[in-house]
Amino acid sequence: MTLLGHLSLWLAFLVGLWGAVTGFAGGLQGRVDLQRSARHAVFAMFGALALASICLETAIFRHDFNVEYVAAYTSRNLPTFYLWSALYAGQKGSLLFWATVLSLFAALAQLLTSGRHRVYLPFVAAVTCVVAAFFVSVMLFAANPFERLAFTPVDGRGMNPQLQNPGMVFHPPMLYLGYISITIPFAFAIAALLSKKLEVDWLVAVRKWTLVSWLFLAIGLLLGMWWAYVELGWGGYWAWDPVENAALLPWLVMTAFLHSVMIQEKRGMLKKWNLALIIGAWLLSIFGTFITRSGVIASVHSFTQSGVGYFFLVFLVVAAVASFTLYATRLPLLEAEAKLESMVSREASFLFNNLLFIGIAFSVLWGTLFPILSEWVQGTKVTVGPPFFNQVNIPLGLALLALTGIGPLIAWRRASLPNLRRQFAVPAVTGLFVFLILLVAGMRDVGALIAIALGGFVTATVIQEFGRGASARHRQYGEPLALAAVRLIGRNRRRYGGYIVHFGMVLLFVAFAGMAFKTETQATLRPGESATLRSPYGHLYTFTHLSISQYDALNRRVTAAFVDVSRDGKQVGRLKTEKRQHVDALGRNTFEPSTEVGIRSGLREDLYVVLGGLVNGTEQAVYRFTINPLVWWVWFGGYVLVAGGLIVLWPGGGPPAVRRTQAGYAVKLEAQR
Amino acid sequence: MNAGTKFAMGAVLIVGSVGYLMASGIKETGQYFLTPSELAQRASADPSFYNLGLKVGARVVPGTVEKETATQTLRFHITDGTVSYPVVFRGLPPDTFTDSVEVVVEGRLQKDGVIHATDVLAKCGSRYEAVPKA
Numbered sequence: 189m190t191l192l193g194h195l196s197l198w199l200a201f202l203v204g205l206w207g208a209v210t211g212f213a214g215g216l217q218g219r220v221d222l223q224r225s226a227r228h229a230v231f232a233m234f235g236a237l238a239l240a241s242i243c244l245e246t247a248i249f250r251h252d253f254n255v256e257y258v259a260a261y262t263s264r265n266l267p268t269f270y271l272w273s274a275l276y277a278g279q280k281g282s283l284l285f286w287a288t289v290l291s292l293f294a295a296l297a298q299l300l301t302s303g304r305h306r307v308y309l310p311f312v313a314a315v316t317c318v319v320a321a322f323f324v325s326v327m328l329f330a331a332n333p334f335e336r337l338a339f340t341p342v343d344g345r346g347m348n349p350q351l352q353n354p355g356m357v358f359h360p361p362m363l364y365l366g367y368i369s370i371t372i373p374f375a376f377a378i379a380a381l382l383s384k385k386l387e388v389d390w391l392v393a394v395r396k397w398t399l400v401s402w403l404f405l406a407i408g409l410l411l412g413m414w415w416a417y418v419e420l421g422w423g424g425y426w427a428w429d430p431v432e433n434a435a436l437l438p439w440l441v442m443t444a445f446l447h448s449v450m451i452q453e454k455r456g457m458l459k460k461w462n463l464a465l466i467i468g469a470w471l472l473s474i475f476g477t478f479i480t481r482s483g484v485i486a487s488v489h490s491f492t493q494s495g496v497g498y499f500f501l502v503f504l505v506v507a508a509v510a511s512f513t514l515y516a517t518r519l520p521l522l523e524a525e526a527k528l529e530s531m532v533s534r535e536a537s538f539l540f541n542n543l544l545f546i547g548i549a550f551s552v553l554w555g556t557l558f559p560i561l562s563e564w565v566q567g568t569k570v571t572v573g574p575p576f577f578n579q580v581n582i583p584l585g586l587a588l589l590a591l592t593g594i595g596p597l598i599a600w601r602r603a604s605l606p607n608l609r610r611q612f613a614v615p616a617v618t619g620l621f622v623f624l625i626l627l628v629a630g631m632r633d634v635g636a637l638i639a640i641a642l643g644g645f646v647t648a649t650v651i652q653e654f655g656r657g658a659s660a661r662h663r664q665y666g667e668p669l670a671l672a673a674v675r676l677i678g679r680n681r682r683r684y685g686g687y688i689v690h691f692g693m694v695l696l697f698v699a700f701a702g703m704a705f706k707t708e709t710q711a712t713l714r715p716g717e718s719a720t721l722r723s724p725y726g727h728l729y730t731f732t733h734l735s736i737s738q739y740d741a742l743n744r745r746v747t748a749a750f751v752d753v754s755r756d757g758k759q760v761g762r763l764k765t766e767k768r769q770h771v772d773a774l775g776r777n778t779f780e781p782s783t784e785v786g787i788r789s790g791l792r793e794d795l796y797v798v799l800g801g802l803v804n805g806t807e808q809a810v811y812r813f814t815i816n817p818l819v820w821w822v823w824f825g826g827y828v829l830v831a832g833g834l835i836v837l838w839p840g841g842g843p844p845a846v847r848r849t850q851a852g853y854a855v856k857l858e859a860q861r
Numbered sequence: 862m863n864a865g866t867k868f869a870m871g872a873v874l875i876v877g878s879v880g881y882l883m884a885s886g887i888k889e890t891g892q893y894f895l896t897p898s899e900l901a902q903r904a905s906a907d908p909s910f911y912n913l914g915l916k917v918g919a920r921v922v923p924g925t926v927e928k929e930t931a932t933q934t935l936r937f938h939i940t941d942g943t944v945s946y947p948v949v950f951r952g953l954p955p956d957t958f959t960d961s962v963e964v965v966v967e968g969r970l971q972k973d974g975v976i977h978a979t980d981v982l983a984k985c986g987s988r989y990e991a992v993p994k995a
Contacts, residue, residue, distance in 0.1 A: 547879035569894035
């Protein structure tokens with residue numbers, strides 16, 4: 189199987205090179221035969237890579253421990269569920285997974301692109317072939333997943349227990365799907381630049397693909413947060429680790445793009461900016477891969493330091509130079525068709541929104557790279573941690589949150605005073621009201637106060653929009669209000685789906701603000717002893733250590749500790765937290781013990797209990813008890829955000845966004861048709 | 862004043878505040894990341910390196926780890942091969958912490974020559990890779 193897999197990789201590599209050559213040549217010379225060949229190369233590459241993936245997965249399922257990768261990441265007693273995820277549990281396998289998914293997206297781009305956008309396809313095929321061939325070449329020359337060992341171990345080393353979590357089965361593929369699919373919009377952008385067909389067409393083709401990768405990346409980030417929260421046991425979900433930042437960066441830039449693209453569609457402005465954003469987002473995704481895989485920046489997440497990093501660094505530099513050179517030569521074709529008319533307009537609010545997104549992205553990038561930069565400049569490594577990122581990003585994030593409410597309501601071109609009053613009277617009062625209530629209730633954390641008050645403001649704008657739209661339908665068609673609201677979404681999914689995404693963001697911001705009120709205590713308890721902790725809402729929680737129980741499970745020895753929880757003297761539940769020592773089929777210890785957190789999740793707060801260990805093997809246990817306010821809302825906000833994204837993305841129905849008219853302003857594009 | 866100029870002013874304001882926030886953030890929260898040798902060299906040249914919040918990246922010296930579970934105190938030595946420092950940490954160490962692992966210790970070097978850690982991050986060869994073959 190490994191021979192077949194290895195051959196498939198070579199086949200994918202050669203076919204990829206062929207697709208690149210024929211795609212570029214066919215596109216530039218307009219030769220249909222070459223263009224067709226490039227298209228076929230994309231499909232062939234997907235076939236070859238899918239075959240290679242199947243080969244590796246087969247070796248994993250057959251427990252063929254002669255294959256280095258299989259021996260390194262799996263074992264006989266690994267649950268079947270995790271045999272699937274073993275495909276991307278290690279560096280080499282995840283490269284294969286990456287390349288395969290990229291070729292799948294490349295094939296889908298060829299199949300799903302219709303009509304006028306087909307002119308870009310040869311170039312798209314070429315660009316995707318280059319990128320995929322690069323990933324395959326890394327495998328062929330530096331990290332071959334099919335490498336065999338000189339001997340056959342009796343059992344593999346098993347999967348890191350921290351990866352044996354349902355979140356870890358879905359988090360990496362989602363994040364990868366997001367990361368990888370950015371290549372498609374990037375390929376369209378390069379195609380538009382090469383073919384000089386830089387009208388609005390390419391944007392429409394690109395927008396949906398960007399939304400796809402934006403959504404996958406969002407899901408991947410949220411799953412990663414959830415995994416970190418339930419599995420790592422440090423009590424939070426976001427640590428500003430370089431690898432987390434690397435995934436956040438392209439997401440921020442794509443979010444900026446998804447907003448500014450509307451200005452280009454409606455007003456023909458920001459063409460240069462939008463192209464730069466797409467190219468930048470893709471480069472950041474490669475940069476993120478580089479950071480994750482090279483080990484240049486100390487991160488608790490990173491793969492081991494390896495030569496793979498140099499491949500990515502070289503690729504990153506070459507790709508950046510090539511893309512921006514091409515971009516520079518096409519700048520004259522990208523003049524804006526309109527000018528900004530007023531500061532008080534939707535255009536201006538979107539521009540500020542973009543600046544803030546890029547500002548946040550830049551500060552995150554800077555903070556991530558600061559250890560390297562400071563070492564170059566001063567000769568000493570200086571690191572910045574969560575305090576830096578919070579200090580910079582809380583004010584910027586709050587400004588962004590304010591614009592989330594302002595942007596969608598303010599008129600295009602130039603807002604009048606009556607427009608402003610009509611749109612903002614109710615939301616502004618709502619926000620102020622929320623602020624005062626919290627102040628009276630005793631909240632004194634400035635950041636949290638502003639975040640929740642702005643949350644109230646934005647929520648009011650969303651409700652107002654839904655209310656106005658629904659009541660208009662109610663009057664016009666006599667639909668009941670609830671039905672009218674649902675139909676409203678169907679009629680204009682992009683707009684109302686967008687509002688739902690905004691509402692999801694509000695929930696996330698409020699949940700983030702909740703973490704300002706986290707409380708924590710550590711205690712060493714004998715059975716029957718208790719520790720107490722006061723929640724930010726004033727309730728007194730008592731945690732009583734009940735007992736320890738030790739038993740063997742499938743592939744681990746478990747030490748479980750049970751804790752009785754009561755609130756203000758009334759029993760509310762029982763929590764279990766574990767230390768797990770994973771073992772191999774022969775009962776030998778593998779890896780270090782890992783912690784299973786006991787979590788009781790509620791709307792107001794999560795109780796989060798971690799077993800630190802036992803004192804000299806007695807039943808005396810060391811605990812950390814944490815009260816994390818509003819964490820549930822992170823996950824719920826995530827669902828809302830994803831639901832909104834899906835509504836925007838759902839194919840068909842409703843008038844295409846470009847043909848919409850807004851506030852009596854007939855869209856320019858319409859006139860062009 | 863036309864809209865473009867006004868917008869440029871707004872943009873300068875945003876870019877300026879981003880720059881200001883970043884500069885002040887780095888100044889207030891930046892921490893040196895040193896090896897034990899670098900720390901020894903700096904601290905002997907400049908006493909202000911004592912009791913200064915910083916990070917030290919090194920390996921745990923095998924056999925030096927003492928865990929007192931009752932008081933949740935962890936004592937160990939770290940080294941980069943040339944210089945070694947004793948470390949005291951109160952709290953729960955991460956799961957990946959063992960003797961001989963690579964660690965980043967966040968804390969302050971005191972005059973007694975002990976690093977009082979506020980946080981210990983352990984890097985097992987990598988979290989995604991199994992333990993390297995000995």
